Amino acid sequence: MRRLFSAIWRRKWLIVASTLIVSILFFAAVSRVVPLYTARASLMLDSRSVQVLNSDNVVSDLNLNNPVMDTETAVLRSNLLLERVVQEIGPAALAPIDPALQPPGLLDRLKGQIKSTIGTVLGIDATETVQIAAEDAQTRRLVGAMRRSMTVWREGQSYLIAVSVETPDPELSALIAQTVVDTYIIRQVEMRNDVIRSATAFLTGRIEETRKSVEAAEARIADFRSEQLAELGISSETVERQLLELSTQLGLAQADLAQIDARYNRIIKVISTDGFERAADLLTTVDLQTSSFVLSLRQRLSEANRREAELATRFSEDYPERAVIRAEIDQLREELAQEVRKTLASLENEAAVAAARVASIRASVVEVEERSSGISRANIEMRQLEREAEALRENYENMLNRLSETRSTELLQRADARRVEKATVPGAPSSPRVMLFTIFGAALGFAIGLIATFILAVSHIGFATPNEIERALGLPVRASLLQGKLRSRRALFRLLHSAPFSPYLERLRQLRAMLLVLNQNPGSGYCVQVTSSIANESKTSTVISLACLEARAQRRCIVLDFDFRRSSLSRDLRFNAPFDLEDVLQNRCQPEEAIRHSRELGFDLLTLKKASPQLGEQVEVHQVKALIDHLKKTYDLVLIDSAPVLLVADSIKISTLADTVVLLVRQYKTPRKAAIQAARMLNEVGVKSVQVAMTFADRASEQELYGSYSGYNYK
Numbered sequence: 272m273r274r275l276f277s278a279i280w281r282r283k284w285l286i287v288a289s290t291l292i293v294s295i296l297f298f299a300a301v302s303r304v305v306p307l308y309t310a311r312a313s314l315m316l317d318s319r320s321v322q323v324l325n326s327d328n329v330v331s332d333l334n335l336n337n338p339v340m341d342t343e344t345a346v347l348r349s350n351l352l353l354e355r356v357v358q359e360i361g362p363a364a365l366a367p368i369d370p371a372l373q374p375p376g377l378l379d380r381l382k383g384q385i386k387s388t389i390g391t392v393l394g395i396d397a398t399e400t401v402q403i404a405a406e407d408a409q410t411r412r413l414v415g416a417m418r419r420s421m422t423v424w425r426e427g428q429s430y431l432i433a434v435s436v437e438t439p440d441p442e443l444s445a446l447i448a449q450t451v452v453d454t455y456i457i458r459q460v461e462m463r464n465d466v467i468r469s470a471t472a473f474l475t476g477r478i479e480e481t482r483k484s485v486e487a488a489e490a491r492i493a494d495f496r497s498e499q500l501a502e503l504g505i506s507s508e509t510v511e512r513q514l515l516e517l518s519t520q521l522g523l524a525q526a527d528l529a530q531i532d533a534r535y536n537r538i539i540k541v542i543s544t545d546g547f548e549r550a551a552d553l554l555t556t557v558d559l560q561t562s563s564f565v566l567s568l569r570q571r572l573s574e575a576n577r578r579e580a581e582l583a584t585r586f587s588e589d590y591p592e593r594a595v596i597r598a599e600i601d602q603l604r605e606e607l608a609q610e611v612r613k614t615l616a617s618l619e620n621e622a623a624v625a626a627a628r629v630a631s632i633r634a635s636v637v638e639v640e641e642r643s644s645g646i647s648r649a650n651i652e653m654r655q656l657e658r659e660a661e662a663l664r665e666n667y668e669n670m671l672n673r674l675s676e677t678r679s680t681e682l683l684q685r686a687d688a689r690r691v692e693k694a695t696v697p698g699a700p701s702s703p704r705v706m707l708f709t710i711f712g713a714a715l716g717f718a719i720g721l722i723a724t725f726i727l728a729v730s731h732i733g734f735a736t737p738n739e740i741e742r743a744l745g746l747p748v749r750a751s752l753l754q755g756k757l758r759s760r761r762a763l764f765r766l767l768h769s770a771p772f773s774p775y776l777e778r779l780r781q782l783r784a785m786l787l788v789l790n791q792n793p794g795s796g797y798c799v800q801v802t803s804s805i806a807n808e809s810k811t812s813t814v815i816s817l818a819c820l821e822a823r824a825q826r827r828c829i830v831l832d833f834d835f836r837r838s839s840l841s842r843d844l845r846f847n848a849p850f851d852l853e854d855v856l857q858n859r860c861q862p863e864e865a866i867r868h869s870r871e872l873g874f875d876l877l878t879l880k881k882a883s884p885q886l887g888e889q890v891e892v893h894q895v896k897a898l899i900d901h902l903k904k905t906y907d908l909v910l911i912d913s914a915p916v917l918l919v920a921d922s923i924k925i926s927t928l929a930d931t932v933v934l935l936v937r938q939y940k941t942p943r944k945a946a947i948q949a950a951r952m953l954n955e956v957g958v959k960s961v962q963v964a965m966t967f968a969d970r971a972s973e974q975e976l977y978g979s980y981s982g983y984n985y986k
Contacts, residue, residue, distance in 0.1 A: 281969055282724040289720030290713050297712025306700035308441035312448040313692035316430045340425055344432055347423045347455055353414045356450050362409055367440045368416040441697045448694035456688055474674040481667040488660035495653055514639045521632040528625035535618040572603040733939040737965055740936055743943055744950040746961055750782035751968035763812055767819045779816045782964050789931055796903025800911040800929035802922050804949035808935040809966040814912040822873030826907040832878030833913045833925055835886045840878040844869055851880045856890045887921035896928050916949045923956055931960040937967050
């Protein structure tokens with residue numbers, strides 16, 4: 272993980288560059304987009320109802336639930352409502368969102384080109400459209416534009432519906448949002464009023480029809496009654512009263528007849544059992560009309576019987592007064608019998624009269640009953656007519672009441688929704704949000720750079736640590752030379768003087784110490800060739816730095832510039848000797864005549880004035896060996912700066928002449944195959960000693976440094 276973070280830190284400028292480039296691209300792209308302004312208005316569907324009249328509503332209130340809320344949300348986006356909004360605002364005010372007035376975008380032009388191409392290939396007019404009125408086409412365009420710019424949603428699970436409109440004009444956004452909400456509420460009230468007016472008109476027509484039906488039914492009843500009265504001569508009410516009276520009279524007559532029969536039968540029974548005198552006693556208690564006369568007769572008869580009884584005690588039956596009294600008693604008894612017989616005859620007459628009366632009344636009752644039966648049959652139809660008329664009358668009254676309630680309800684109608692939030696003119700554009708998109712672009716660029724850095728870190732073709740080099744090449748890594756912040760060779764020269772104990776030089780001292788240890792002949796000169804497998808591995812900088820350290824240690828050192836193709840030391844060190852390395856190898860001068868001493872750095876230099884690629888082929892190996900042997904007699908260390916062994920054949924020939932070859936491998940950059948191939952070639956040609964040093968080592972991937980120094984970059 273630490274190496275991964277180190278790799279990311281090494282490529283931090285890639286991440287920074289990616290972040291800046293993508294953020295700038297996003298900023299440039301978003302800045303060209305037309306700014307849009309969003310205005311929002313809200314309304315609430317009210318579940319509460321105001322009951323003023325104690326009757327059912329003509330238009331019922333909404334029973335709010337999720338389907339109803341979704342339906343009302345869809346109604347706010349319906350074309351009927353939006354067409355009404357277009358009429359309210361006016362097409363002129365909606366011109367900023369009219370697609371026909373906007374220049375066609377790239378996508379529209381591309382669609383048109385595709386349609387034209389298809390039409391050309393197929394031989395049809397792909398752009399043909401249905402011809403409609405210009406006003407209708409404009410309304411359709413504006414409705415479609417409003418739908419695209421409008422968003423309607425429900426706030427969570429509440430009864431609140433929000434309407435937001437996004438257009439290039441802030442005032443138009445607020446106007447559309449507020450008009451949509453107002454039109455929706457007004458349309459609800461108008462729809463309710465339209466329904467109530469339709470119901471009122473329907474009830475008015477139905478009431479008129481029902482009134483006529485009631486009048487017709489009542490007329491039929493009156494006509495039927497007139498026909499019945501003309502046919503029967505009497506009304507049913509009169510017949511009923513007569514029947515009731517006759518029934519009462521019949522009952523009374525039958526009661527009188529029964530009473531007379533009872534008196535008569537009782538008197539007959541008393542006469543047959545007790546005689547006329549007992550019957551006379553009965554008459555005195557029953558018949559009040561004859562009781563006074565009979566009572567006087569019985570008093571006289573009782574008086575006569577008393578006298579007879581008194582005379583019977585004193586006289587015999589032949590006594591004349593007794594005979595007179597007995598005759599009087601017989602006469603009185605006969606009178607009593609006559610009186611009883613008169614009463615019986617009177618009762619017989621009364622019974623006959625009562626029977627005749629009963630018969631007469633019964634005949635009348637039968638006659639009236641027959642008439643009533645006919646009237647009852649007629650009344651069945653009459654009652655049917657009355658029921659129909661009553662039903663029509665009740666329906667008529669109900670519709671009159673409903674019409675009155677409906678007319679009263681029309682004045683109390685209100686919408687099911689009410690405004691909650693008024694649309695205000697936005698003070699800043701809602702999109703594109705330049706800063707947000709720029710930040711998003713920066714984040715995206717950072718992510719792209721980070722991903723690229725990660726991919727490069729995990730898929731690098733080089734070596735990350737000295738251990739990897741040792742395992743791949745089978746050679747020990749003698750030092751890891753750190754990278755710093757230097758940008759030129761002259762800066763390296765200044766570093767060698769100003770910071771002799773920098774981390775970079777400390778690692779070079781480590782390499783120099785290892786080379787001195789590897790010298791098997793400490794008393795004689797030592798030749799070290801510094802090379803690499805490919806270019807840009809810091810060969811020249813390493814050679815110069817080692818030479819400076821050697822000079823600083825009071826040891827004689829010379830640098831041989833055998834990079835015939837890209838020699839730059841003469842320019843960097845301002846070489847101005849009359850002869851150069853080519854003159855020495857061509858035997859045109861002695862080595863001492865071409866060697867230049869650098870007072871600034873403290874070492875000698877034998878280089879070329881300019882690049883000479885053909886020199887490697889013109890010079891024989893023995894000539895180079897003779898030069899090296901000659902220099903080893905004078906100098907303690909001979910450093911050879913040569914070209915990469917895989918790119919230039921000269922370096923292979925020279926490597927056989929050096930006591931030690933230092934193969935430089937750049938961290939993360941040198942391909943594994945190149946380093947392995949270079950090490951194999953050096954071993955195959957019989958190099959005496961091959962040592963490896965890693966250059967451009969990342970400080971974060973190395974062990975902690977001893978001391979505090981600033982980092983440096985070198986070439």
